[in-house]
Amino acid sequence: MPLFAANDLTCLRGERLVFQELSFAVDAGGALVLLGPNGSGKSSLLRMMAGLLRPFSGGMSWDGEPVSSDPDLHRSRVHYVGHLDAVKPVLSARENLAFWASMGGAADPMESAMAALERLGVPHIADVPGRYLSAGQKRRLNLARILAAPAPLWLLDEPSVALDRAGIGQLEEAIAEHRRGGGIVVVSTHAEIAIPGADTLHMDDFAVNAVPHDGYDHEDDQDYEP
């Protein structure tokens, strides 16, 4: 039985039907990459997976149990890193992270925060206030949240945006290690990030009046900023 699965999800936002009849199944240690042009519903699906957006129809399950039967329990197993920087400007990077670590149940939030910054290659920003961090440093700080407290399901919305090549490498390694421990990762991406053995979900396949995907990665769908 897959650990995380969805059956016939439909997403309605405002008046707009964003996707329909979307299903997936991911085993422990698995990964799913969401591909599709701007507005195709990648962020909406990630928010749905995080329990932040309710499906119009269809449902998701974790270990065979409907996610909707205990939404709080589901949210406790998720690390969701979205587009927006959740960095408090007056707190240092380490204090920002310790806050998230304590919310995530870390035993020693300040120590977990420091360890996470080290793993993402930015221990030197520990004492820098959030307002002085560069875009890439903020991104690394947000991504460090997933390392500062344990959660089996990582949902990452375009995590490689603003990261340099070294940052992408550190993220790839963190993802690989998470999966080796049985965790699951779902990533939306336009850019290069290597996730070996990941399944791919083409959001176009679930658009209203979708035509079946031809399996070719069209050039126009790539290499643009969100």
Ligand SMILES: Nc1ncnc2c1ncn2[C@@H]1O[C@H](COP(=O)(O)OP(=O)(O)OP(=O)(O)O)[C@@H](O)[C@H]1O
């Ligand atoms: N809060 C909202 N209320 C109503 N409609 C929304 C809302 N957020 C997003 N949408 C709409 O839902 C659709 C899907 O948006 P979404 O952000 O999920 O796409 P995406 O594939 O992640 O796009 P991008 O690649 O640009 O990040 C878009 O048409 C968007 O306008």
